[in-house]
Amino acid sequence: MTSSGQSSRKLFEHELEERLDQLLFASPSHRSITRLATGLEPLSRARQDLVLHWAGVTAQTCAEIGHLIVSLAPKALDLLDADDFEAWVLAALDSYDRQGLRPAMESLRNLEAFATERSGAPFARLAEVEGRLTRFVQGLSGRPLAVRAGNAAWTDTDTIFLPELLAAMPDAEGNRRLYKAMAAHLWAQTRYGTFSADLDAALDRWPDRQRALAWLTLLEAVRLDSRIGAELPGLAAEMAELRGPWPEVLVPAVARLAAATATVRDSLDLVAEFVAAGGVPPRLTFAGTLDPAAARLVRAERIARETKVLRNALAALKSSGGRKQGGEPLLELVPTDEGGPAEFRVDGEVVTLPPEAQAAAQSLVQDLGELPPEVLTPAGPGGWAPTDRIDNTPEQISDRAADWRYDEWDYHRSAYRKGWCHVYEMQVAPGDADYVSEVSTRYRLLINQIRRRFEAVRGEDRVLGRQPEGEEIDLDAQVDAHIDRRSGIEPSPRLFCRRIRNERSMAAMFMVDMSGSTKGWVNDAERESLIMLCEAIEALGDDYAIYGFSGWTRTRCDIYRIKAFGDRYDETVRRRIAGIEAKDYTRMGVAIRHLTRLLAAQPVRHKLLVTLSDGRPDDFGDEYRGAYGIEDTRRALQEARRQGIRSYCVTIDRSGADYLKHMYGPAAYSVLDDVGKLPLKLADIYRRLTAN
Amino acid sequence: MDMLSPQLASIAEEPYYQAVGEEVGLFEAAAARRLPVLLKGPTGCGKTRFVEYMAWKLRRPLVTVACHDDLTTADLLGRYLIVGNETVWMDGPLTAAVRAGAICYLDEIVEARKDTTVVIHPLADSRRVLTVDKRGELLPAPDDFMLVISYNPGYQSILKEIKPSTRQRFVAMEFDYPAPELETQIVAAEGGVDLELAGKLVKLGELTRNLKGQGLDEGASTRLLVHAAQIVSAGRTPTEAANAAVARALTDDPDMTETLNDLVRAVF
Numbered sequence: 001m002t003s004s005g006q007s008s009r010k011l012f013e014h015e016l017e018e019r020l021d022q023l024l025f026a027s028p029s030h031r032s033i034t035r036l037a038t039g040l041e042p043l044s045r046a047r048q049d050l051v052l053h054w055a056g057v058t059a060q061t062c063a064e065i066g067h068l069i070v071s072l073a074p075k076a077l078d079l080l081d082a083d084d085f086e087a088w089v090l091a092a093l094d095s096y097d098r099q100g101l102r103p104a105m106e107s108l109r110n111l112e113a114f115a116t117e118r119s120g121a122p123f124a125r126l127a128e129v130e131g132r133l134t135r136f137v138q139g140l141s142g143r144p145l146a147v148r149a150g151n152a153a154w155t156d157t158d159t160i161f162l163p164e165l166l167a168a169m170p171d172a173e174g175n176r177r178l179y180k181a182m183a184a185h186l187w188a189q190t191r192y193g194t195f196s197a198d199l200d201a202a203l204d205r206w207p208d209r210q211r212a213l214a215w216l217t218l219l220e221a222v223r224l225d226s227r228i229g230a231e232l233p234g235l236a237a238e239m240a241e242l243r244g245p246w247p248e249v250l251v252p253a254v255a256r257l258a259a260a261t262a263t264v265r266d267s268l269d270l271v272a273e274f275v276a277a278g279g280v281p282p283r284l285t286f287a288g289t290l291d292p293a294a295a296r297l298v299r300a301e302r303i304a305r306e307t308k309v310l311r312n313a314l315a316a317l318k319s320s321g322g323r324k325q326g327g328e329p330l331l332e333l334v335p336t337d338e339g340g341p342a343e344f345r346v347d348g349e350v351v352t353l354p355p356e357a358q359a360a361a362q363s364l365v366q367d368l369g370e371l372p373p374e375v376l377t378p379a380g381p382g383g384w385a386p387t388d389r390i391d392n393t394p395e396q397i398s399d400r401a402a403d404w405r406y407d408e409w410d411y412h413r414s415a416y417r418k419g420w421c422h423v424y425e426m427q428v429a430p431g432d433a434d435y436v437s438e439v440s441t442r443y444r445l446l447i448n449q450i451r452r453r454f455e456a457v458r459g460e461d462r463v464l465g466r467q468p469e470g471e472e473i474d475l476d477a478q479v480d481a482h483i484d485r486r487s488g489i490e491p492s493p494r495l496f497c498r499r500i501r502n503e504r505s506m507a508a509m510f511m512v513d514m515s516g517s518t519k520g521w522v523n524d525a526e527r528e529s530l531i532m533l534c535e536a537i538e539a540l541g542d543d544y545a546i547y548g549f550s551g552w553t554r555t556r557c558d559i560y561r562i563k564a565f566g567d568r569y570d571e572t573v574r575r576r577i578a579g580i581e582a583k584d585y586t587r588m589g590v591a592i593r594h595l596t597r598l599l600a601a602q603p604v605r606h607k608l609l610v611t612l613s614d615g616r617p618d619d620f621g622d623e624y625r626g627a628y629g630i631e632d633t634r635r636a637l638q639e640a641r642r643q644g645i646r647s648y649c650v651t652i653d654r655s656g657a658d659y660l661k662h663m664y665g666p667a668a669y670s671v672l673d674d675v676g677k678l679p680l681k682l683a684d685i686y687r688r689l690t691a692n
Numbered sequence: 693m694d695m696l697s698p699q700l701a702s703i704a705e706e707p708y709y710q711a712v713g714e715e716v717g718l719f720e721a722a723a724a725r726r727l728p729v730l731l732k733g734p735t736g737c738g739k740t741r742f743v744e745y746m747a748w749k750l751r752r753p754l755v756t757v758a759c760h761d762d763l764t765t766a767d768l769l770g771r772y773l774i775v776g777n778e779t780v781w782m783d784g785p786l787t788a789a790v791r792a793g794a795i796c797y798l799d800e801i802v803e804a805r806k807d808t809t810v811v812i813h814p815l816a817d818s819r820r821v822l823t824v825d826k827r828g829e830l831l832p833a834p835d836d837f838m839l840v841i842s843y844n845p846g847y848q849s850i851l852k853e854i855k856p857s858t859r860q861r862f863v864a865m866e867f868d869y870p871a872p873e874l875e876t877q878i879v880a881a882e883g884g885v886d887l888e889l890a891g892k893l894v895k896l897g898e899l900t901r902n903l904k905g906q907g908l909d910e911g912a913s914t915r916l917l918v919h920a921a922q923i924v925s926a927g928r929t930p931t932e933a934a935n936a937a938v939a940r941a942l943t944d945d946p947d948m949t950e951t952l953n954d955l956v957r958a959v960f
């Protein structure tokens with residue numbers, strides 16, 4: 001690195017600004033350049049030159065990276081010397097080349113981690129242990145508990161947050177073990193009822209809330225430690241080794257909290273004693289922190305959601321078990337001996353809940369210790385209520401003529417409205433280039449599993465025995481023929497074996513709901529499952545297409561082409577998948593009709609239409625809402641069936657509405673709240689369609 | 693023409709079976725009413741053992757057939773063999789079971805070809821007859837004859853299903869891994885270890901079942917836990933035994949193996 005200027009005077013802000021303007025030619029706004037220049041002004045000339053040099057170099061590759069380097073430079077130069085600064089920049093360029101912009105930006109922002117690494121301190125990074133921790137916690141908990149990077153170690157009961165980097169232990173292995181101990185401890189908070197009391201209210205009793213919270217955190221650590229010890233002694237021993245003996249002040253509390261019956265209330269009682277005693281709470285590395293307010297919200301939401309799932313399942317059981325005329329069926333929850341899951345009984349008979357409801361029940365027991373009686377009140381007939389969006393106005397209606405027109409079924413008239421819906425085929429704006437690779441990395445294990453399942457579907461060549469002709473003689477048949485001849489029966493001429501290739505002739509169309517109501521997790525779920533499906537179906541070699549749909553009234557039904565039949569699963573398609581977003585309304589019938597037509601034209605034997613939606617057909621204005629939309633959708637599926645197309649309708653939702661059964665009547669359908677389940681289900685369907 | 697039919701003996705010694713629910717009573721009721729039974733449940737949860745136990749209890753011979761996709765009707769019904777200059781009929785296991793009034797257990801019925809499964813249809817409804825068409829024989833089943841089939845609704849058979857016309861002939865009984873204390877007793881008794889170690893193995897089993905569908909096709913079965921216990925009772929350490937009999941038996945994936953090792957370490 002040499003400085004280029006003749007003089008070694010520091011550059012002033014306006015000079016820096018000018019240079020930066022040239023270097024970062026693609027910079028977003030002038031104002032931000034001024035801010036960048038302000039940041040660089042206090043630096044020495046040598047450092048200013050260093051930064052400008054690298055800003056110029058990186059901006060050749062990507063202006064945004066140059067921009068970020070300049071903005072982080074003052075802080076970076078506090079932590080790094082010139083060599084390390086260079087290494088920091090080069091590492092980012094490297095990850096840009098290999099993985100793209102987002103990882104590169106992330107690598108730059110991980111400045112502290114980078115500095116620690118360069119200083120040679122032995123540490124562990126969450127990124128390297130995240131997958132392992134996630135699977136470990138999944139094994140421990142039996143319900144999903146995500147692991148993500150956060151500012152501190154804490155949990156909201158759905159996600160465990162851990163620091164991005166740990167350096168408390170003297171070596172990297174020690175720090176990895178510390179990660180595990182922290183994760184296990186936070187899992188224990190969700191498993192053994194730390195949040196089962198209203199901690200917020202309880203803590204309000206103390207004027208120094210922070211201190212009370214610190215004591216509570218410690219006392220809970222003591223209590224949870226013995227709960228872990230009782231069930232998972234190996235893990236408890238590992239954690240004890242990391243922490244050493246309990247700090248002296250906590251020792252008096254250990255006996256009470258170690259009792260198997262101790263709850264968070266015992267810890268709260270003890271907080272009173274410790275606060276009164278006035279000591280300073282010691283620090284305990286793996287105990288993390290508690291955020292009772294956040295945890296309470298998440299927990300309450302989960303409990304409400306799962307209660308609903310369970311009640312819906314019970315309602316379904318109730319209505320199907322209606323042998324007795326009149327009178328409410330008696331629903332009971334009978335706990336089996338300790339450990340085993342409780343049994344549900346309807347009128348005294350044990351019934352099996354569907355898996356989602358079982359999972360919900362198990363999770364509720366973890367949260368509440370038992371299932372509260374109100375869970376046993378089945379849900380009423382409560383229907384589906386589309387949210388009103390009258391504040392919206394239609395976007396500009398396209399002035400080109402419709403690409404296609406389709407009839408629509410009007411159940412009031414029991415007749416079609418001719419040419420009622422105007423279909424336009426559109427493009428999806430490409431999304432983030434890295435999204436697909438991120439998702440496929442995140443779900444790598446699952447994708448492997450799905451691939452294996454699809455490979456099983458692909459099937460192998462098989463040998464058919466007793467064929468009239470073939471490349472080999474079937475010995476069994478020969479022997480039989482011989483015997484027949486001897487016993488005077490006319491022998492069968494089917495004496496050969498033939499090897500047959502398992503020819504598949506199949507095309508699938510995926511139809512993705514891009515309506516406004518999918519905004520949020522449903523949209524994520526759709527995109528993630530598409531990625532997993534593509535990965536899996538690629539292995540199968542069948543042709544498939546992906547189209548999105550949304551729209552605004554019958555005169556603007558938009559169909560978005562993401563992957564047409566014959567398109568390859570390439571970068572363009574991947575970016576389009578990433579770009580799938582929630583748009584307007586859901587006029588489902590017309591989308592099914594259009595895509596059915598595309599699919600019907602495929603020269604294959606088996607045709608499968610898979611719809612991914614949130615199961616709420618709805619359009620602007622009242623017309624399509626409710627029964628009309630449901631009936632039209634049902635009709636469209638019937639039409640598809642008549643053209644030899646099998647449909648499979650997937651509703652991504654946490655609880656399925658009751659009209660689904662009617663609407664999807666002509667098709668198979670299922671309600672999923674977990675994208676991971678979809679590809680496995682589909683593998684099953686593929687198999688059933690093509691096995692004969 | 694001569695005919696050969698294998699001699700079937702009843703099970704002499706009581707097989708160890710730990711009842712987990714109402715299954716024994718139900719099975720007896722089905723037997724008393726001459727109804728066929730369908731057992732479903734994941735692999736290694738005790739279905740085969742249960743049938744052995746019931747055969748002993750009802751004092752009937754047991755014929756077990758492991759179904760596979762090359763199983764032909766002849767394999768079930770029997771075939772002619774050439775012995776010297778003679779053709780001799782040899783009963784297949786199903787025919788032999790019908791003649792002897794035995795329990796015939798068709799394990800993993802979904803694996804069998806559809807055309808094979810249909811031969812059991814007339815046996816499994818009120819007709820209770822077996823048609824051996826090669827011999828032109830219509831064999832009525834004696835009262836003691838009982839048909840039991842099993843299938844595992846888990847991984848393999850997600851791809852395969854029993855046809856409703858087959859399925860609806862059977863009284864269905866659902867099996868699952870036993871509740872923890874029961875499973876502990878089973879592992880201790882079968883594996884020859886104490887209750888404490890058995891309890892830990894059962895705990896490990898539960899943790900692996902939490903990973904089903906999250907990288908594992910199935911969690912550890914009771915069978916695997918029994919195996920681990922047996923290896924301990926043969927002198928290996930619990931960790932060694934669990935890694936060999938459980939972790940490595942469940943997966944080949946290095947990440948998953950690492951996770952299972954973590955869980956093993958947590959339990960012991």
Ligand SMILES: Nc1ncnc2c1ncn2[C@@H]1O[C@H](COP(=O)(O)OP(=O)(O)OP(=O)(O)O)[C@@H](O)[C@H]1O
Pocket residue numbers: 708709710711712733734735736737738739740741742799844870878882914915918
């Ligand atoms: N209830 C039980 N009582 C006694 N032993 C049991 C019981 N359940 C499981 N086992 C043990 O588990 C082992 C596996 O059981 P079994 O072979 O009956 O499984 P399965 O359900 O037939 O499995 P698969 O579907 O793979 O054939 C048995 O050998 C036995 O040791």
Ligand SMILES: [Mg+2]
Pocket residue numbers: 739740741799
């Ligand atoms: Mg078996």
